[in-house]
Amino acid sequence: MEHNFLNLNEGSFPVKIKKRLKSLNNLDQLGEIKEDIKVSIEIERLSKEVFLANGFISVSFESECLRCFKHMDTDLNLDIKVGIKDNRYENLDKKGPLEVHYQDLDNFDIDVLIAEEIHLNFPSTVNCCGPDNNDDLNNEDLEKIQPFKKIRDLIK
Numbered sequence: 001m002e003h004n005f006l007n008l009n010e011g012s013f014p015v016k017i018k019k020r021l022k023s024l025n026n027l028d029q030l031g032e033i034k035e036d037i038k039v040s041i042e043i044e045r046l047s048k049e050v051f052l053a054n055g056f057i058s059v060s061f062e063s064e065c066l067r068c069f070k071h072m073d074t075d076l077n078l079d080i081k082v083g084i085k086d087n088r089y090e091n092l093d094k095k096g097p098l099e100v101h102y103q104d105l106d107n108f109d110i111d112v113l114i115a116e117e118i119h120l121n122f123p124s125t126v127n128c129c130g131p132d133n134n135d136d137l138n139n140e141d142l143e144k145i146q147p148f149k150k151i152r153d154l155i156k
């Protein structure tokens with residue numbers, strides 16, 4: 001996999017990044033990526049230490065429904081607005097209203113930010129069907145557990 005590191009401490013801004021990715025590190029557990037990940041991000045420099053990544057990421061995963069195990073798609077269309085600061089501020093910063101991504105700014109890898117955003121926005125449970133299906137299943141199970149109930153009903 002090719003990696004293009006950016007040096008955010010030098011260079012001119014805004015930096016425009018537009019690309020398609022076949023895969024990304026650390027996303028395997030979310031499912032199979034169906035099409036290229038589409039990325040369009042612009043990085044601005046807000047001050048000496050603070051940068052802002054603005055843009056969008058879209059990706060489609062195929063995974064198994066946790067309820068019925070059917071294959072299903074999970075589409076993410078993410079609007080990205082995230083601050084970027086150097087690693088060394090990570091333990092010093094108080095949590096502010098803007099989400100901040102920390103990395104080594106001399107060797108900035110946008111793919112790490114992209115993977116992190118996808119993880120943060122991926123739904124915690126993946127289901128293609130509602131809890132109604134689950135209830136039906138429970139009733140069936142209950143009948144299996146109580147086979148004599150039907151016989152009792154007949155005898156009445």
Ligand SMILES: [Zn+2]
Nearest residue numbers: 065068128129
């Ligand atoms: Zn399902």
